[in-house]
Amino acid sequence: MSARRVPTSIVSKPTPSKKRQILPRAVRREQLILATMRCIARLGLSSVTLSQVTKEAGLSQGIANLHFAGKEDLLVETLRFVTGEYNRGQVQILEDPAFGLASERLAALVAFQFSRSVTEETKMAVWFAFYGEAKSRPTYKTICAQADARAARLVRQLFADVAQELGRPIDPVMVAEGYIALIDGLWLSLLLAPKKMTRAKAKRVAWTHLNGVFLSL
Amino acid sequence: MSARRVPTSIVSKPTPSKKRQILPRAVRREQLILATMRCIARLGLSSVTLSQVTKEAGLSQGIANLHFAGKEDLLVETLRFVTGEYNRGQVQILEDPAFGLASERLAALVAFQFSRSVTEETKMAVWFAFYGEAKSRPTYKTICAQADARAARLVRQLFADVAQELGRPIDPVMVAEGYIALIDGLWLSLLLAPKKMTRAKAKRVAWTHLNGVFLSL
Amino acid sequence: MSARRVPTSIVSKPTPSKKRQILPRAVRREQLILATMRCIARLGLSSVTLSQVTKEAGLSQGIANLHFAGKEDLLVETLRFVTGEYNRGQVQILEDPAFGLASERLAALVAFQFSRSVTEETKMAVWFAFYGEAKSRPTYKTICAQADARAARLVRQLFADVAQELGRPIDPVMVAEGYIALIDGLWLSLLLAPKKMTRAKAKRVAWTHLNGVFLSL
Amino acid sequence: MSARRVPTSIVSKPTPSKKRQILPRAVRREQLILATMRCIARLGLSSVTLSQVTKEAGLSQGIANLHFAGKEDLLVETLRFVTGEYNRGQVQILEDPAFGLASERLAALVAFQFSRSVTEETKMAVWFAFYGEAKSRPTYKTICAQADARAARLVRQLFADVAQELGRPIDPVMVAEGYIALIDGLWLSLLLAPKKMTRAKAKRVAWTHLNGVFLSL
DNA sequence: AATGAATGAGGGTTCATTCAT
DNA sequence: CATGAATGAACCCTCATTCAT
Numbered sequence: 001m002s003a004r005r006v007p008t009s010i011v012s013k014p015t016p017s018k019k020r021q022i023l024p025r026a027v028r029r030e031q032l033i034l035a036t037m038r039c040i041a042r043l044g045l046s047s048v049t050l051s052q053v054t055k056e057a058g059l060s061q062g063i064a065n066l067h068f069a070g071k072e073d074l075l076v077e078t079l080r081f082v083t084g085e086y087n088r089g090q091v092q093i094l095e096d097p098a099f100g101l102a103s104e105r106l107a108a109l110v111a112f113q114f115s116r117s118v119t120e121e122t123k124m125a126v127w128f129a130f131y132g133e134a135k136s137r138p139t140y141k142t143i144c145a146q147a148d149a150r151a152a153r154l155v156r157q158l159f160a161d162v163a164q165e166l167g168r169p170i171d172p173v174m175v176a177e178g179y180i181a182l183i184d185g186l187w188l189s190l191l192l193a194p195k196k197m198t199r200a201k202a203k204r205v206a207w208t209h210l211n212g213v214f215l216s217l
Numbered sequence: 218m219s220a221r222r223v224p225t226s227i228v229s230k231p232t233p234s235k236k237r238q239i240l241p242r243a244v245r246r247e248q249l250i251l252a253t254m255r256c257i258a259r260l261g262l263s264s265v266t267l268s269q270v271t272k273e274a275g276l277s278q279g280i281a282n283l284h285f286a287g288k289e290d291l292l293v294e295t296l297r298f299v300t301g302e303y304n305r306g307q308v309q310i311l312e313d314p315a316f317g318l319a320s321e322r323l324a325a326l327v328a329f330q331f332s333r334s335v336t337e338e339t340k341m342a343v344w345f346a347f348y349g350e351a352k353s354r355p356t357y358k359t360i361c362a363q364a365d366a367r368a369a370r371l372v373r374q375l376f377a378d379v380a381q382e383l384g385r386p387i388d389p390v391m392v393a394e395g396y397i398a399l400i401d402g403l404w405l406s407l408l409l410a411p412k413k414m415t416r417a418k419a420k421r422v423a424w425t426h427l428n429g430v431f432l433s434l
Numbered sequence: 435m436s437a438r439r440v441p442t443s444i445v446s447k448p449t450p451s452k453k454r455q456i457l458p459r460a461v462r463r464e465q466l467i468l469a470t471m472r473c474i475a476r477l478g479l480s481s482v483t484l485s486q487v488t489k490e491a492g493l494s495q496g497i498a499n500l501h502f503a504g505k506e507d508l509l510v511e512t513l514r515f516v517t518g519e520y521n522r523g524q525v526q527i528l529e530d531p532a533f534g535l536a537s538e539r540l541a542a543l544v545a546f547q548f549s550r551s552v553t554e555e556t557k558m559a560v561w562f563a564f565y566g567e568a569k570s571r572p573t574y575k576t577i578c579a580q581a582d583a584r585a586a587r588l589v590r591q592l593f594a595d596v597a598q599e600l601g602r603p604i605d606p607v608m609v610a611e612g613y614i615a616l617i618d619g620l621w622l623s624l625l626l627a628p629k630k631m632t633r634a635k636a637k638r639v640a641w642t643h644l645n646g647v648f649l650s651l
Numbered sequence: 652m653s654a655r656r657v658p659t660s661i662v663s664k665p666t667p668s669k670k671r672q673i674l675p676r677a678v679r680r681e682q683l684i685l686a687t688m689r690c691i692a693r694l695g696l697s698s699v700t701l702s703q704v705t706k707e708a709g710l711s712q713g714i715a716n717l718h719f720a721g722k723e724d725l726l727v728e729t730l731r732f733v734t735g736e737y738n739r740g741q742v743q744i745l746e747d748p749a750f751g752l753a754s755e756r757l758a759a760l761v762a763f764q765f766s767r768s769v770t771e772e773t774k775m776a777v778w779f780a781f782y783g784e785a786k787s788r789p790t791y792k793t794i795c796a797q798a799d800a801r802a803a804r805l806v807r808q809l810f811a812d813v814a815q816e817l818g819r820p821i822d823p824v825m826v827a828e829g830y831i832a833l834i835d836g837l838w839l840s841l842l843l844a845p846k847k848m849t850r851a852k853a854k855r856v857a858w859t860h861l862n863g864v865f866l867s868l
Numbered sequence: 869a870a871t872g873a874a875t876g877a878g879g880g881t882t883c884a885t886t887c888a889t
Numbered sequence: 890c891a892t893g894a895a896t897g898a899a900c901c902c903t904c905a906t907t908c909a910t
Contacts, residue, residue: 021891022890022891023890028890040353041352041353042353043353044349044350044352044353044354045262045263045349045350046262046263046350047353049882049883049884050883050884050885051882051883051884059891059892060891060892060893061884061885061892061893061894062885062886062887062891062892062893062894063890063891063892064884064885065884065885065886066890066891066892070884070885071883071884071885121352124352125352125353128345128348128349128352129349129350129352130349131345131348131349131405131409132261132262132345132346132347132348132349132350133261133262133263133346133349134408134409135258135261135338135341135342135345135346135408135409136257136258136259136260136261136264136342137261141409144409145409145410148409148410174418174421174422174425175425177406177414177418177422178399178422178425178426180402180406181399181401181402181403181405181406181422182395182398182399182402182426183402184398184401184402184405184406185397185398185399185400185401185402185403185405186398186402188348188398188401188402189394189397189398189401191351191352192348192351192352192358192361192362192365193362193365197394201391201394204391205391205394205395205398208391208392208395208430209395209399209426209429209430211429212426212428212429212430212432213425213426213429215429215432237873237874237875237907237908237909238873238874238909239872239873239874239908239909239910240873242873245873245874266899266900266901267900267901267902268899268900268901276874276875277874277875277876278875278876278877278901278902279874279875279876279877279902279903279904280873280874280875281901281902282901282902282903283873283874283875284873287901287902288900288901288902454886454887454888454894454895454896455888455894455895456887456888456889456893456894456895457894459894462894462895474787475786475787476787477787478783478784478786478787478788479696479697479783479784480696480697480784481787483878483879483880484879484880484881485878485879485880493895493896494895494896494897495880495881495896495897495898496881496882496883496895496896496897496898497894497895497896498880498881499880499881499882500894500895500896501894504880504881505879505880505881555786558786559786559787562779562782562783562786563783563784563786564783565779565782565783565839565843566695566696566779566780566781566782566783566784567695567696567697567780567783568842568843569692569695569772569775569776569779569780569842569843570691570692570693570694570695570698570776571695575843578843579843579844582843582844608852608855608856608859609859611840611848611852611856612833612856612859612860614836614840615833615835615836615837615839615840615856616829616832616833616836616860617836618832618835618836618839618840619831619832619833619834619835619836619837619839620832620836622782622832622835622836623828623831623832623835625785625786626782626785626786626792626795626796626799627796627799631828635825635828638825639825639828639829639832640829642825642826642829642864643829643833643860643863643864645863646860646862646863646864646866647859647860647863649863649866672869672870673869673870674869676869679869700903700904700905701904701905701906702903702904702905710870710871711870711871711872712871712872712873712905712906713870713871713872713873713906713907713908714869714870714871715905715906716905716906716907717869717870717871721905721906722904722905722906
């Protein structure tokens with residue numbers, strides 16, 4: 001049958017080319033953001049240096065300050081990149097006209113949240129790296145909060161739809177909050193104990209929770 | 218009837234005394250660890266400096282290196298302090314002979330996990346600060362993993378007991394993992410969006426989840 | 435009749451230029467090494483700081499760590515610089531085809547060893563600064579020992595040639611060791627008591643010794 | 652035959668006694684000076700710390716500042732101790748009424764200068780450690796210069812006596828300076844290349860030199 | 869007098885940022 | 890635009906000194 005495909009990712013390191021190249025601003029910025037993500041995952045947010053990031057990107061020292069206002073700005077943009085991508089993915093599912101039923105949408109959401117792309121180690125690491133600093137960094141906190149709020153709104157709406165569809169009266173706010181907390185916790189397990197928590201298992205746990213919530217969905 | 222007590226915490230800053238004071242090693246270490254916790258909460262793990270920590274503790278620059286092998290050691294001991302305290306609290310509940318029923322124990326656990334002491338902002342901040350770096354720091358990762366493993370074992374046992382007590386056949390491993398993930402996620406909400414998530418609400422969410430799991434506990 | 439020339443030296447401090455200048459790595463390294471030599475002479479090996487060295491070189495704090503692996507590396511390279519220079523000078527004399535007679539070579543060696551360039555105060559200070567630490571620093575010791583061994587070999591050969599030329603049977607090993615010790619001792623006098631020991635006087639002492647050794651050379 | 656005696660030295664570390672002891676000032680000072688010498692030999696002048704010295708002496712941190720004005724004072728007194736001891740030894744020989752002939756005195760001097768006690772590694776290391784710093788430290792320089800001057804005076808007188816005794820007209824100043832330089836150089840060899848230069852060999856080199864000087868003494 | 873915990877100035881080093889090329 | 894050498898502020902850490910015990 002089909003050959004085992006190597007999972008490719010936009011976050012994996014590209015092959016370097018030694019020539020001095022002039023590229024569009026947006027491309028350079030993304031190069032740097034992706035390199036930043038890999039560095040955060042490898043070194044941790046507190047050990048990331050511009051030197052490491054630019055080396056990872058295969059570019060010169062000074063380039064980060066050329067395309068970003070400074071290190072902090074690069075980090076913020078990295079966070080925005082990750083949250084933006086996630087939120088766009090969520091929106092796509094919840095607005096996809098292909099789904100007729102809310103419960104189908106929910107299934108798609110769960111699948112998405114534990115898809116390889118979303119739970120990629122690098123991304124998880126970046127998420128939690130910023131969560132860990134968010135408490136003390138208003139900028140991070142705001143971005144995280146906004147992303148969370150957007151996600152919560154979508155999930156709330158979805159749960160309301162599902163409840164209506166099933167004829168089960170639930171409190172969408174409470175249920176959404178519980179569900180989101182569960183997902184966050186499962187992601188944390190995936191990040192910190194990948195030996196014990198797999199994507200498949202996490203998905204099962206999520207469904208168990210949902211079953212409990214909707215009493216046999 | 219009782220007067221509204223100001224919530225005191227071991228983590229809050231003590232009044233300074235300008236005199237050069239000589240104190241037992243253990244006391245100094247705890248002073249420094251608590252100051253470190255406050256600094257992590259205020260500045261973030263990546264911005265904590267020994268200078269800040271010792272100033273926060275009202276002590277001199279050099280003292281941190283006098284009582285700890287270095288900054289990294291101080292941070293590690295801080296992490297151990299937090300995880301140790303939590304684990305001890307958990308064990309206490311699960312071994313307390315005062316509880317006759319497993320379900321009473323579970324209630325106590327939930328109460329403990331959302332008690333003021335455990336969910337104190339500073340502590341939550343410290344937890345997630347280290348979680349955020351754990352991916353890239355083997356030492357942190359190990360300590361977190363050990364704490365998580367201990368917690369998981371206790372919760373698993375408790376859930377098995379509760380299930381037996383209620384005559385509900387559940388998979389304690391899956392259920393424990395779900396519950397723990399939920400708690401982690403709720404703590405994260407408490408930390409990042411204290412405006413939207415209160416301790417009371419979190420507790421309710423946790424109970425909703427448990428109800429779902431045990432089908433009307 | 436010729437005008438009294440100001441003795442110029444590569445070790446004397448150059449005029450500073452305030453502009454940020456970019457220079458080849460080798461040039462910067464030599465700048466720093468020379469500044470280090472001046473600092474050792476002025477402050478002593480135990481009081482040399484990178485701060486002093488870079489100020490002496492008219493450069494910024496951080497530059498030392500940019501061109502050397504660290505302070506210790508800078509010091510080691512400084513030692514190598516001095517020993518290398520001396521050894522090269524010696525080799526040059528002993529291999530110079532201009533000298534027909536071994537005794538001429540010997541005369542040139544003595545002249546070299548007490549030349550202004552070799553006995554420059556700064557260099558003598560550096561030599562003995564490192565000798566003083568060599569006992570306890572394997573790296574210094576090795577470099578000094580290698581330089582000494584090279585010098586001894588050359589002197590031994592030269593003395594053997596001179597002895598043959600004069601038809602005087604001597605023990606080249608013993609004589610070389612004595613001569614080298616004498617030179618070291620005279621350099622020490624030049625360094626510590628320049629008021630009492632001049633280059634001219636030292637040369638005379640050396641010749642007296644050699645006369646004694648070769649019985650009227 | 653007699654058993655091979657372990658060469659004992661005042662500089663070797665004494666057995667520690669854990670009790671807090673109160674001792675006469677002079678004893679404490681000497682304890683600390685001897686410990687300082689061992690530390691200089693082991694670590695080098697630039698790495699000696701009071702912490703190391705007091706540990707080596709088996710005493711408490713603060714004691715050095717109790718018996719000396721400060722670290723610098725301790726070092727200076729250590730230098731004085733070594734130079735004083737050497738000078739006293741020299742004077743003793745040159746004033747000893749037991750010697751009838753100046754040449755006997757000279758023989759005794761050579762024997763003394765290469766005696767085990769004087770050429771003890773620790774002492775040599777201390778000598779050259781201070782020589783190495785003397786250039787830049789007026790205090791060290793003065794002490795070394797005074798010791799050298801005293802030694803030179805004695806040697807000069809001795810050489811004059813020997814010359815008269817032998818009926819050889821020599822320049823005592825030049826000869827003394829050459830001899831002293833030779834001795835210094837030989838000590839340096841003993842310190843840095845003990846594998847290649849032994850006390851016996853050094854003595855022979857010295858005698859070869861003296862023979863040359865006095866033309867078959 | 870003796871101890872050793874506490875202090876704080878100053879060291880080496882890192883690294884975000886600048887800027888000459 | 891891109892580079893990477895140069896800068897200098899700020900970090901961690903050491904250690905001479907002080908001082909409560």
